[in-house]
Amino acid sequence: MLTVLLILIPLVAGLVTFGLKGSGPKALGLVASLASLAVTVAALFQFRTAPDALQLTANWIPQLGAQFSVGLDGMGLMLCLLTAISFLLIFIVIYNREYERANSFYGLMLLSQAGLVGVFTAYDALLFYVFWELALIPVYFLCSLWGGEKRIPVTFKFFVYTFAGSLLMLVGLIYIYLQTPEHSFSYASFVSGAVAPQDQSWLFWLFFVAFAIKMPIFPFHTWQPDTYEQSPTPVTMVLSGIMVKMGLFGVIRWLLPVLPKGAYMWSDVAIVLSIIGIIYASCIAIVQSDIKRLIAYSSIAHIGLMSAAIFTNNEQSLQGLMVQMFNHGINIIGLWIIVEIIQNRLKIKNLNEMGGIAQYAPGIAIFLVTISLANIALPLTNGFIGEFLMLSGLFQYNVWFMAVAGLGIILGAVYTLNMIQKVIFGQSNQLTETTTDLKGNELVVLIIIVGIILVLGFYPKPMLELVSSTTELVNKVY
Amino acid sequence: MNALISTALSGVVMMFAGLFIGNKQRIKFVAIVVLLISFAANLAELSTIGAGERTLYGMITISHFSILFNAIALGSTLIYFLLSGSAFEKVGEHVSDYFALIFFILSGITLVSTFSSLLILFLAIEIMSIPQYILAGADKKTPKSTEASLKYFLMGSFSTGILLMGIALIYGATGTFNVAELGLGAGKVNTLALCGIILMAFALSFKVSAAPFHFWTPDVYDGSPTVFTSFMATVVKAGGFIAFIRVFHGAFVGERLTADWQLLLAIITAATLIIGNFTAVFQQSVKRMLAYSSIAQAGFMLLAVISMNTFATQGIILYAAAYSVATIGIFAVMIKLKDYTFDGFNGLARTQPVLAITTTIFVCSLAGIPLTAGFFAKYFVLAAAVQQGNLLWLVITAVICAAISAYYYFRVIIAMYFKQGEAETAEISGSFKLMLIITAAIVILLGIFPGLLLQFI
Numbered sequence: 001m002l003t004v005l006l007i008l009i010p011l012v013a014g015l016v017t018f019g020l021k022g023s024g025p026k027a028l029g030l031v032a033s034l035a036s037l038a039v040t041v042a043a044l045f046q047f048r049t050a051p052d053a054l055q056l057t058a059n060w061i062p063q064l065g066a067q068f069s070v071g072l073d074g075m076g077l078m079l080c081l082l083t084a085i086s087f088l089l090i091f092i093v094i095y096n097r098e099y100e101r102a103n104s105f106y107g108l109m110l111l112s113q114a115g116l117v118g119v120f121t122a123y124d125a126l127l128f129y130v131f132w133e134l135a136l137i138p139v140y141f142l143c144s145l146w147g148g149e150k151r152i153p154v155t156f157k158f159f160v161y162t163f164a165g166s167l168l169m170l171v172g173l174i175y176i177y178l179q180t181p182e183h184s185f186s187y188a189s190f191v192s193g194a195v196a197p198q199d200q201s202w203l204f205w206l207f208f209v210a211f212a213i214k215m216p217i218f219p220f221h222t223w224q225p226d227t228y229e230q231s232p233t234p235v236t237m238v239l240s241g242i243m244v245k246m247g248l249f250g251v252i253r254w255l256l257p258v259l260p261k262g263a264y265m266w267s268d269v270a271i272v273l274s275i276i277g278i279i280y281a282s283c284i285a286i287v288q289s290d291i292k293r294l295i296a297y298s299s300i301a302h303i304g305l306m307s308a309a310i311f312t313n314n315e316q317s318l319q320g321l322m323v324q325m326f327n328h329g330i331n332i333i334g335l336w337i338i339v340e341i342i343q344n345r346l347k348i349k350n351l352n353e354m355g356g357i358a359q360y361a362p363g364i365a366i367f368l369v370t371i372s373l374a375n376i377a378l379p380l381t382n383g384f385i386g387e388f389l390m391l392s393g394l395f396q397y398n399v400w401f402m403a404v405a406g407l408g409i410i411l412g413a414v415y416t417l418n419m420i421q422k423v424i425f426g427q428s429n430q431l432t433e434t435t436t437d438l439k440g441n442e443l444v445v446l447i448i449i450v451g452i453i454l455v456l457g458f459y460p461k462p463m464l465e466l467v468s469s470t471t472e473l474v475n476k477v478y
Numbered sequence: 479m480n481a482l483i484s485t486a487l488s489g490v491v492m493m494f495a496g497l498f499i500g501n502k503q504r505i506k507f508v509a510i511v512v513l514l515i516s517f518a519a520n521l522a523e524l525s526t527i528g529a530g531e532r533t534l535y536g537m538i539t540i541s542h543f544s545i546l547f548n549a550i551a552l553g554s555t556l557i558y559f560l561l562s563g564s565a566f567e568k569v570g571e572h573v574s575d576y577f578a579l580i581f582f583i584l585s586g587i588t589l590v591s592t593f594s595s596l597l598i599l600f601l602a603i604e605i606m607s608i609p610q611y612i613l614a615g616a617d618k619k620t621p622k623s624t625e626a627s628l629k630y631f632l633m634g635s636f637s638t639g640i641l642l643m644g645i646a647l648i649y650g651a652t653g654t655f656n657v658a659e660l661g662l663g664a665g666k667v668n669t670l671a672l673c674g675i676i677l678m679a680f681a682l683s684f685k686v687s688a689a690p691f692h693f694w695t696p697d698v699y700d701g702s703p704t705v706f707t708s709f710m711a712t713v714v715k716a717g718g719f720i721a722f723i724r725v726f727h728g729a730f731v732g733e734r735l736t737a738d739w740q741l742l743l744a745i746i747t748a749a750t751l752i753i754g755n756f757t758a759v760f761q762q763s764v765k766r767m768l769a770y771s772s773i774a775q776a777g778f779m780l781l782a783v784i785s786m787n788t789f790a791t792q793g794i795i796l797y798a799a800a801y802s803v804a805t806i807g808i809f810a811v812m813i814k815l816k817d818y819t820f821d822g823f824n825g826l827a828r829t830q831p832v833l834a835i836t837t838t839i840f841v842c843s844l845a846g847i848p849l850t851a852g853f854f855a856k857y858f859v860l861a862a863a864v865q866q867g868n869l870l871w872l873v874i875t876a877v878i879c880a881a882i883s884a885y886y887y888f889r890v891i892i893a894m895y896f897k898q899g900e901a902e903t904a905e906i907s908g909s910f911k912l913m914l915i916i917t918a919a920i921v922i923l924l925g926i927f928p929g930l931l932l933q934f935i
Contacts, residue, residue, distance in 0.1 A: 063792070063932045130848040137847065144896050152896050159888065164881035171877055174861045 002043045003054050003070045006080060006117050009036050010087075014110030018103055025106035029091045032110055036117075037084040040077070044466075047077055060127070065177075065184040069124040075252065075322055075470040078463070079120045079245055082329045085452075086241050087113050090234050093337050093445045097344070105146060112138040112238060119246050125173050125185040128254065129166070135246065136162055139235060146232040154226040161223045165210035172206035175199070176258065191257040204262030207255045208270065214247030215303050217270075218277035228296035229349075233340040236292070240299045241333040245325050248303070251310050252318075256474055267311035271397075274311075275405050277304035282411035286418065289351050291342070294419055295335055298375070301408055302328055308405060309390035315475045317393020322467035323460060324386025327374075327453075331383060334371040334449040338364060341442055342423070345435050351419065356428025363438040365424040367446045372420055374453045376412045382456035385464075479540055481520035481548045481588040488512040489581035496574030506563040509577040513559060516584070517552045520545060536656055537595050544591040546795060546934045547720055551587050554713050554802040555580070557920075560913050561810035565705040569616050576616060579609035580709060587717035591724070596645045596655045599725060603641060603685065606717055607634050610710055614702040626701025633694045637684035644677030657725070663732020675730050675739055679746075682725070686718040688780060689749040692773050699769035704818075707765070708809030711772045716798035719779050723794050726783055736786060743784050744872050751777035751879040758886045765818045767886055768808065771844065774883055775801050778859050781876060784869065785862035792932050793858030799931060800851035800924060804843040807917045808890075811837050814910075816902040820889055824899025832911045833903070834894045836918040843921045845887040846880055851924035856880065858928075 013032035017025045046053055055071035072080065087109070099105045115135030122128035136159070143155040173185075179199070180189040195203065213220045228236050256263050263270075281300035288294040306324055309317040341364060342357070343349065358365035374381035377388075387409070395402040438446065456463060488509075495508050524545055526532065531541040566573045586605030593599045611634065615627025645655070651671035652660050662671050680691065687695040699707045730739060754774030761767040779797050782790040811833050815822050827834035843852035860876065863869045894901075924931060 061927070061929050063929050130853075133848045137842075141895070144892070152892060156885075156888065156892070160881060160885055163884050164878065167877040167880050168874075170857070171860065171864065171873055174857070174864045178861070178865050 001053070001056065002039055002046060003072055003121050004056055005039050006036060006043070007070070007114055007121065009039065010110040010117065011114035014107045014114060017107035017110060020103050025103045026091075026095060029106040029110060030088075030095070033084065033088040033091050033113075036113070037088050040081050040084040043072060044077060044081070047072065047074070047466075055123070057123075060124075064126070065182065065186075066126040067124050067186060068127060069186060070118075070121040070127070071123045072121055073470050073473070074467040075249070076120045078322065078326050078466055079242075079249060080117055082245070082326050083113060083116050083120070083242050086237065086329060086333050089333060089337070089445045089448065090237050092441050093340065094234050095441050099146065101145075105142070108138040108142050109234070109238070112142070116238075116242055116246070120249060123187040125177065125187070125190055125254070127185070129170060129173060132169075132246065132250075133163075133166055135243065136166075139239065139243065142235045143227065143231040146235070148230040150226070151230045154223075154230045158223040158227045161220075162213055165213035165220075168206045169210035172203050175203060175206075190254075193260075195259060197261045200259045200262030201265055202262075204255070204259050204266050207250070207259065208266070211247040211250040211255065212273075212307075214250070215244050215307055216247070216300065217273050217304065217307050218280055218300075219273070221277065221281070221300050224300060225293050225296040228299070229290065229292045233292075233336055233343065237333045237336045237340075240296070240336065241329040244299065244303055245329060248306055248310065248321070248325055251307070252321075252470075252474060256310070263311065264313070267313065270311045271308045271394075271401055274304045274308035275401060275408075277301070278308075278405055278408035279411070282408050282415065285415040286411065288415075290349050291339055291351050291354075291419065291423070292349055294351070294415060295332070295339065298412065298415060299332055301412060302332075302375075305387065305390055305405055305408060308401070309393055312393045312397040314393035314396055315471055316396075317390045318471045318474060319464060319467065320386045320389025320393065322471060323456075323463050324383070324390060326463060327382040327386055327456060330449060330452050331371055331375045334367070334446065334453075335375060337442070337445060337449070338368045338371065341438070342435075346431055348431070351422040353429070354423045354432055355426035356424070356432050357435050358424040359428060360433055361435045361437040363443065364435070367438075367450060368424060369420055370450050370453065371446075372416045374457070376416050377409065380454075380457045382453045382460070384457060385460045479534060479538065479592075480523045481516060481545075481552070482538075482585055482592070484512075484516035484519040485552075485581050485585040485588055488516055489578045489585065492574050492578035492581055496572065496578075499574070502567045502573050503564075505574045505577065506559065506566070509563065509581075510556070510559050512581075513552065513556055517549065517556065520548045520552060520588075533594060537598050538589070538592040539594040540592055543791065543795075543935060544588075546931075547591045547716075547798070548588050550795065550799045550802070550931075551584065551591075551713050551717065554716075554799070554806060555584060555709075557803060557913075557917055558709060558713070558806045558810075561806060561910070561917065562705050562708060562813055565813045569703040569705060570618065572616075576613065576706075579613055582609045583709075583714060587713065587720075590717045590721045593721075593724070594657050596648065596657065596725075596729075599721060600638075600642060600645055603718075603721060604638060606714060607638065607685075610634075610706075610714065613706040613710070614698055616706060617703045622701040623703060626698045629694055629701075630698045633684070637681045637691070640677050640684075641681035644674045644681060647671065647674030647677065650674075657729040660729045662730055663735050667732070667734050667738065672735075672738060675735075676742065678725065679739060679742060682718065682722045683746055686715055686722060686776050686779070687773050688746050688776055689753040689773065690746075692750065692753065692776075695773055696766055696769040699772070700763070700766050704765065704809060704813050707769075708806055708813075711768065711809075712802040712805045715772060715776065716802055719776075719783070719794055719798065722780075722783050723790070727786060727790070731786070740784055743780060744869060747777055747780040747784060748872055748875050750774070750780060751876055755879040755882045755886075759882065761886070763819050764808075764812060764823065764890065767820075767889075768805065768812075771883070771886070772805070774879065775844070777879065778856060778876060781859040781863045781872070784872075785859075785866040787862055787865050789858050789862035789865055792935060793855065793862050795935065796851070796858055796924070796928055796931060797855040800843055800855040800921070803917060804840040804850075804852060804921055807840040807914065807921075808837060808844075810910075810914065811840075814903045814906060816904075820893045821897075821899065823890055823893035823901055824897040826894040826901040826903075829901050830903055830906060832914065833906065836914040837894065838891050839918040839921055841887045841890050843925070845884045849922060849925045851921045851928070853925055854928040
């Protein structure tokens, strides 16, 4: 029941928001995201006592063997928690920004939340596909309506790219569906191992391309920097904090257990592509002068390490990956919030035109440094434990892979520290002298984020325990 | 049988209605009433056939499938009348005659869904086609309309000739017209019959505008009065597919035989998908884009014709409904616009939000986005082709083409929502908006619960 509520709250609130005027949309957005967070926390407690109560199955299309089947496991809960926290933080931080046609903006944001939660909770392949597409449509409209100058061609590219990937996945889903003995879309029959090994080899690519486009992995990443740059920043937060996790989630939930032999066959290729992505994106990030593009490329690099970790067939790196999915979401949203704040004050994106902000806005400087350090996985921040586990898993898989991927950490430090230096230190100019420091709601959000960073940095155990059930399950079938 | 009689009679009633009723709104009202009667008469037949089928004089067979398809065709026509019926009077003086011709086309369609003899198939196709030639040329003041009519007539009669030749060859090989008694599948493939089948495949490909027999489509659809294009591209085309699927799945089945025509049709399908989708990308006029999109969608429906399984029959029904309703909706909106190019849609979201949101739903349905009827339509035909087994190359082609189709369909959305402009529209009445919303609701309802239609098969 709680699971359905998690989907219904943003869905209904989103639809209602379209009809509201004035400051109604803002208020409802905030209330709905608070309610979502409360339900997620309730679900967390239920997961400890009676996890089966979070599963729900109802008839949907009996002719097809498709059911409305939703549920939450450790990983799903963790991602729902990330979604709920992120949307709440985003809504708080943009509370005193004015958007044109605010009702549509908040409505679409809430609908995308419903789509995302749907993806993370679906236990029926067709339902998963439906939510997978539904999460995309509101984001497409958000970017195209409220984005930068080049928004229309850029988001169009983004849409066609991901749509093509999803359709390939649809063919794969249909094929597996026809292989299942009772012609059913349920998760249980998908993982029952009905697919012949020789089919798994090519089916792997139908799924992998769809997920790789979403993550994105080299060479399917070309939509990503443009889209991140052109989107309005709250949407960029959703895209980079949560939507990329859809790709990783898809691999863990729907690729590894369903096509274990296919994944095993192609794991080297997938890891090599991921590692190329790490190095390539890091190098481009170093030479970026646009702050939004820099963070976009840094995101590709981080995702690269995560996707490499998936295919190592190692429990440790899977565990690290799960934790990192959550932490990366928090950190990257934190970075985008700072970017949004700087952009709101200065109206520029070029790093070379910034400088010396630390003197005039020490608050921004402190938070930027803390979150950046978490992003490059300094020990005692939340990023450390995940990256450490992933690299150690990669080391056991192949030491050379780990050595090259490890370079990414060094390169990450280069561009991140470079960015910090250019933004907050150095010579101030006329523009940056006008920077005002953090205000009420911005401060609250950033304190929450840094709080999460430090708590999970010191004590990651609850998070590891939450996802351990999923990790064990995946490892058993894979 | 009921549907055939009632639609033919309705046509006659409409012809006479023109004599006695001067008010054009009232003529439309009469047309809707007789259409509703035909719809009810069609459903009433359900009780007479029980669980099985009923064959009349070896000529027509009434089954659940035929009644369901007739219901879809008549239901789509009802939506079409309600949305676009008022636009008839802008075409010319003889409003009641146009309604009469449409009823005659419908009686052809009810024959197409019930024929059990190749002779009736031929008659059905002719009854469907001839009124269309007249409707295409209904706007006598514009040369383009006359050109469309002439072109359609010449090409159409040529293809009918080929169809007849094909039927004659099959008759020569088997000695019967009856679909059930042809028995072509047994034993060795008869060369004479195979030639007949190929000729019939070509003729029917022409009727459903499959490549490389599609060249008439853009010109005819573009030249004809827009209201009638809307009908020709939807209900009539669906009728063509029912003819296709019934004759090929019903009569030309056999271990060797099926494989022979399957390959031929697979090539036609691939060509249709590629040509339809790629050409649609380059169109500047929405009307021409929809003409090419109808070719592209025909490619998807052909996937169902090739695949011999239950998914195919379910798919063709769902596809016919989803495609017809969505396309009728878009055409209804387009008729209200002054400018049929993509630029003509610029800024529609601000001037007419209801029109814009419903058009978005229709366009999403055509592109196959989930939660619209078009998604499950595409899903079923793809599933049918995947289950067929050896057609995976065609499935991948179709999927890539579907991604391309999102490009040109979403151009409409981009124009409406993201571009600046003042889309000029004719006056929009409240009832038109309400009807659009109901149509969009049907699209979404079928997109969430396709079982609503499928349970009747």
